[in-house]
Amino acid sequence: MDRQQRIIYGGAAVVLALVAVIILAGIYFTRVLPPRAHVLTVGEQSYNASEVLDRASYLTIFEGGVSSVDAIASSTIDRLVREEVLRTRGPEVVDEVTEDDLRHELMVRLGLADPEPDEDATATPTATATPTPAATEGAGVTATATGNPEEEFAQAYTDFLRSVGLGRAEFETIVQAQLVARRLLDQFVEEAGERGEQVHLGRIRVSDPVLADDLRQQLVDGADFSELAKEHSTAEEDAEDGDLGWSATALLDDRMAQAVEGLEAGGVSEVTTAGISFEIFQVKERATDREYEDGMVDQLAARQLDGWVEEQRAQLTVEEDLSSDEETWIIERVVGRLQEAQERSAGG
Structure with a gap:
């Protein structure tokens, strides 16, 4: 082998080695690193991408709690933060969830106990042995009777x-937060x-600002x-x-409330201005002490809960460190798991 051939072969070996390094680096950054990467710390709890993936899969497949594919990771992180707020701050306001409370709730969800008389639709429904993807708020399993409770x-x-692909401790933290x-x-x-x-309102919405001004003047x-x-x-x-x-005045969004104040x-x-539209409101009636219509009290309570959670969240240490690559990694795998779950469900 002459010198020129040795140089060619040596160069080819270097190129192949570089290609191998690039491939291995790609595998590391797309397969190995993302699952281990830290993406969230809330209070004393820390989550890596793999843990967020498992929770995102549960929320997407079994609770249907994600509004869009692009929001899978961010919605899951918001949910984890909310749960931590409920678990750590809630007992300062309401009774703490005891082991007996947790056990009873699990029994209900598994179809082994009846709900308490005062439990309502906020409880997660019981499902079948193979939970249907995104069919319920949660998932349950109907037990096989053995004679031994x-x-x-x-x-x-x-x-x-x-x-559902969750560990016992993780699922019980979900249930605890829901009970709180x-x-x-x-x-x-x-x-x-x-x-x-309360206030009784009327609204006119148009897409032309000139028309909106004219209608208001009329x-x-x-x-x-x-x-x-x-x-x-x-x-x-x-x-x-x-x-x-x-509508209860407390239920008006900020824009509407300011408009009719x-x-x-x-x-x-x-x-x-409402997005690309323009709106005019008319106050038809006002009442300082009117009986709430059906559903209004529940809406007020839900609004108050959301506000309370936001206030408490501001007092917790929350560190988010989710890169775009990690977010893509999570979304792709959740979508894959959802498709697999749907195929299993369709196949009976």
Whole structure:
């Protein structure tokens, strides 16, 4: 072999070695590193990408709790933070969840006990032995009767955890947080009472700012709100005449609340911007002590719970460290698991 051939072969070997290094680096950064990468610390709890993946899979497949594919990772992180707030801060406001409380709730979800008389739809429904993807808020397993309650519970619980891909400790932290949330909601419902300040609104939505200004001026000059709404409003979710009905003032979003603040019955708001649309509100009636309509108290309690969680979250140490590569890694694998679960479900 002459010198030129040795140089060629040596160069080829170097190139091959570089290619191997690149491939190995790619495997490391896409397969090895992401699962181990730290992505969240909340309070004293720390999560790597693999742990977030498992929780994201559970939320997506068994709770249907993710609004879109792109939001899988971020929604899961928000959920983990919320659960930590509920577990650590909730017992300062409501009774702490005891081992007996937790055991009873698990028994209910596994179909081995009946709910307490005061338990309602906030409890997670019981499902079948093979949980249907995204079919319920949670998942359960119907136990096989053995005559021994402890054995039935242990077998049913083991089967359930295997079906959802979570460890016992992790699932029980989920249940604990849900029990605390339920108790907080019950307390906030009681605090809301049966009556409160409410406002009856009408709305006109258009896409042209010039038209919006013109319509508002017509209303100020005494034009009929209902007729203008019928003719011009594009808000299909509203009544034909733009009537939004009664709402607790505490349930109005910030934009609506600011628009109608200080307006008496018959008053018309300034034009407000809502995305690419423009809206005008009319206060039809106000009441300082009106009985709440069906569902309104639950909405008030849920709003209060969300506000409480945000206040408490600000007092916790929350460190998010999710890179775009880690987020993609999580999303791709959750989607893959969801497809596998759907195929298993379809195949019976």
